[in-house]
Amino acid sequence: MNKQFRLAARPVGLPKASDWKLTEEPVPTPADGEVLVQTEYISLDPAMRGWMNDAKSYVPPVELNAVMRAAAAGKVTASKHPGFAVGDAVEGVLGVQQYAISNGRGLRKVDTKLAPLPAYLGGLGMSGLSAYFGLFEVGQPKPGDTVLVSGAAGAVGSIAGQLAKAHGCRVVGIAGGAEKCAWLRELGFDGTIDYKSEKLSDGFRRELPKGLDVYFDNVGGDTLDAALTRINLHARVIICGAISGYNATEKPKGPSNYLSLLINRARMQGFIVFDYIKKYNETYEVLNKHYAEGKLKLRETIVEGFDTFPDSLLKLFKGENTGKLILKVQVQ
Amino acid sequence: MNKQFRLAARPVGLPKASDWKLTEEPVPTPADGEVLVQTEYISLDPAMRGWMNDAKSYVPPVELNAVMRAAAAGKVTASKHPGFAVGDAVEGVLGVQQYAISNGRGLRKVDTKLAPLPAYLGGLGMSGLSAYFGLFEVGQPKPGDTVLVSGAAGAVGSIAGQLAKAHGCRVVGIAGGAEKCAWLRELGFDGTIDYKSEKLSDGFRRELPKGLDVYFDNVGGDTLDAALTRINLHARVIICGAISGYNATEKPKGPSNYLSLLINRARMQGFIVFDYIKKYNETYEVLNKHYAEGKLKLRETIVEGFDTFPDSLLKLFKGENTGKLILKVQVQ
Numbered sequence: 001m002n003k004q005f006r007l008a009a010r011p012v013g014l015p016k017a018s019d020w021k022l023t024e025e026p027v028p029t030p031a032d033g034e035v036l037v038q039t040e041y042i043s044l045d046p047a048m049r050g051w052m053n054d055a056k057s058y059v060p061p062v063e064l065n066a067v068m069r070a071a072a073a074g075k076v077t078a079s080k081h082p083g084f085a086v087g088d089a090v091e092g093v094l095g096v097q098q099y100a101i102s103n104g105r106g107l108r109k110v111d112t113k114l115a116p117l118p119a120y121l122g123g124l125g126m127s128g129l130s131a132y133f134g135l136f137e138v139g140q141p142k143p144g145d146t147v148l149v150s151g152a153a154g155a156v157g158s159i160a161g162q163l164a165k166a167h168g169c170r171v172v173g174i175a176g177g178a179e180k181c182a183w184l185r186e187l188g189f190d191g192t193i194d195y196k197s198e199k200l201s202d203g204f205r206r207e208l209p210k211g212l213d214v215y216f217d218n219v220g221g222d223t224l225d226a227a228l229t230r231i232n233l234h235a236r237v238i239i240c241g242a243i244s245g246y247n248a249t250e251k252p253k254g255p256s257n258y259l260s261l262l263i264n265r266a267r268m269q270g271f272i273v274f275d276y277i278k279k280y281n282e283t284y285e286v287l288n289k290h291y292a293e294g295k296l297k298l299r300e301t302i303v304e305g306f307d308t309f310p311d312s313l314l315k316l317f318k319g320e321n322t323g324k325l326i327l328k329v330q331v332q
Numbered sequence: 333m334n335k336q337f338r339l340a341a342r343p344v345g346l347p348k349a350s351d352w353k354l355t356e357e358p359v360p361t362p363a364d365g366e367v368l369v370q371t372e373y374i375s376l377d378p379a380m381r382g383w384m385n386d387a388k389s390y391v392p393p394v395e396l397n398a399v400m401r402a403a404a405a406g407k408v409t410a411s412k413h414p415g416f417a418v419g420d421a422v423e424g425v426l427g428v429q430q431y432a433i434s435n436g437r438g439l440r441k442v443d444t445k446l447a448p449l450p451a452y453l454g455g456l457g458m459s460g461l462s463a464y465f466g467l468f469e470v471g472q473p474k475p476g477d478t479v480l481v482s483g484a485a486g487a488v489g490s491i492a493g494q495l496a497k498a499h500g501c502r503v504v505g506i507a508g509g510a511e512k513c514a515w516l517r518e519l520g521f522d523g524t525i526d527y528k529s530e531k532l533s534d535g536f537r538r539e540l541p542k543g544l545d546v547y548f549d550n551v552g553g554d555t556l557d558a559a560l561t562r563i564n565l566h567a568r569v570i571i572c573g574a575i576s577g578y579n580a581t582e583k584p585k586g587p588s589n590y591l592s593l594l595i596n597r598a599r600m601q602g603f604i605v606f607d608y609i610k611k612y613n614e615t616y617e618v619l620n621k622h623y624a625e626g627k628l629k630l631r632e633t634i635v636e637g638f639d640t641f642p643d644s645l646l647k648l649f650k651g652e653n654t655g656k657l658i659l660k661v662q663v664q
Binding site: 056239272 | 388389390552557571572573574577583584585586587588589590591592593594595596597598599600601602603604607
């Protein structure tokens with residue numbers, strides 16, 4: 001049988017158990033041109049919270065009673081598609097379910113000899129692409145620039161920081177807790193700010209004595225507002241996400257210091273990874289190369305058990321993951 | 333004698349009479365390489381409010397007891413500078429005073445046969461440059477784009493709208509009052525929204541059925557926040573000013589809809605006219621040409637009498653000017 005998590009209701013605030021419905025149906029059979037994938041790892045991403053809202057966005061919302069949208073990785077168990085064979089390791093937008101049918105579009109074969117399967121959902125997957133395109137296409141850092149990253153111990157932030165470091169930048173990360181900050185220093189971050197144990201303004205004073213040139217924002221809210229007070233002339237603020245507000249039930253505050261963009265002739269720009277689809281393949285190669293050379297260190301927080309999905313997703317919003325948060329379908 | 337308005341105190345909220353000191357001193361005599369200008373028109377600009385604050389910005393604050401900084405235009409009455417002769421009409425940052433000494437740097441000779449002197453403080457001066465660089469360097473409109481302008485009946489907004497129109501854009505202006513909106517239609521604006529008589533959301537629904545591609549913001553506050561809900565894919569939001577907040581005594585609200593920048597892969601960018609100093613001369617020529625061809629219509633609200641300066645400046649913040657607000661030194 002194929003277990004699936006379906007969206008039962010549009011959540012208000014943090015998703016509750018009753019916003020989900022766990023269903024079971026027979027494992028489907030691929031038609032001509034299709035492939036059946038047994039999912040082993042399911043990617044848990046802050047963006048999923050946005051997909052649950054009935055609002056115009058960069059992708060349509062997940063419909064009520066539909067299988068929840070998610071990236072996942074697994075093995076091909078049946079194939080009527082010339083490009084895929086049984087046993088192939090693959091990754092794609094397969095949904096929160098144990099088996100998925102794919103017509104091959106957007107389904108990527110990955111090399112589990114280079115890196116373990118979960119890596120292709122994280123730093124060698126969509127998180128890596130988001131970090132790369134946000135940093136280089138939008139942020140355009142120059143070697144020597146100071147780059148600040150919020151949510152720095154998260155899936156995207158940890159990659160963005162390492163990419164900036166490899167590019168010759170001075171990198172400062174904001175994260176919650178001493179353990180996360182210690183990991184960032186292992187990754188090569190030049191400075192860290194633990195927002196749980198110090199005021200951002202104190203951390204900024206210590207770690208950003210010459211201000212910042214690029215701010216990679218995953219968090220929004222007060223962190224973005226505070227960072228705007230530290231931007232240098234012609235700074236670039238990359239809006240990748242705003243996890244602090246995704247479960248807000250009231251309209252979040254905007255960045256009241258946005259006029260710093262005027263004073264400093266700076267820009268704040270959003271992006272969506274999908275816009276760079278034509279550059280995916282060349283960028284996967286760059287990420288794979290960095291990884292093979294040890295310049296890109298990956299870490300996953302893996303939660304076991306398909307049925308834990310509703311609770312496991314919430315770990316993102318409680319900051320309980322370090323690196324990429326992944327649901328492992330089977331309990332070991 | 334030379335009358336001068338000096339900054340007596342840093343204002344809290346709207347500048348009060350007691351924030352100014354009216355002084356008189358003998359008319360100075362130019363030294364070698366200097367020129368004496370008798371000011372006839374003094375430019376009143378929203379930016380002046382920012383210069384009165386003791387805060388880090390794009391120019392140093394006006395010091396207490398210093399003559400208030402302002403652009404002004406007048407005639408040379410004595411010259412020991414080879415580039416200027418008695419009787420020359422000139423414009424520059426001469427301050428709120430009746431006579432000013434200049435070493436010639438930043439002092440521009442202007443042609444009063446092409447346009448009357450006040451024009452060179454407005455559409456053929458700094459306001460025109462601000463509109464031009466903000467629109468084209470930051471906003472980068474393409475013909476056919478929809479351009480929204482706030483503060484559209486102001487000195488900069490009215491020029492930005494006309495330049496966008498001449499560039500082949502569809503232009504919508506936001507202004508306060510039926511008279512201002514009627515003037516915008518005379519200038520060729522395709523649509524107008526009178527924020528004093530209708531809700532912005534209603535105006536947007538009527539005038540921006542296909543959203544907006546470029547937003548030239550002079551106002552900030554709720555107007556910026558509302559405009560962010562209407563931006564199209566890859567829109568550009570030009571931060572030229574934020575007059576709604578310049579006299580705020582509490583921290584202004586930020587644009588809570590800024591995540592629209594992410595959803596729409598859009599950018600919000602500030603600029604300062606001074607950054608484009610190398611392009612001033614060529615741009616003055618463009619503006620003069622537009623003006624000579626009748627594509628750029630100018631209007632000034634002229635208040636008479638040097639001594640009225642403290643009250644006259646406040647007209648900006650009450651929206652009492654249409655087009656450029658100018659103080660005429662002599663009462664006729």
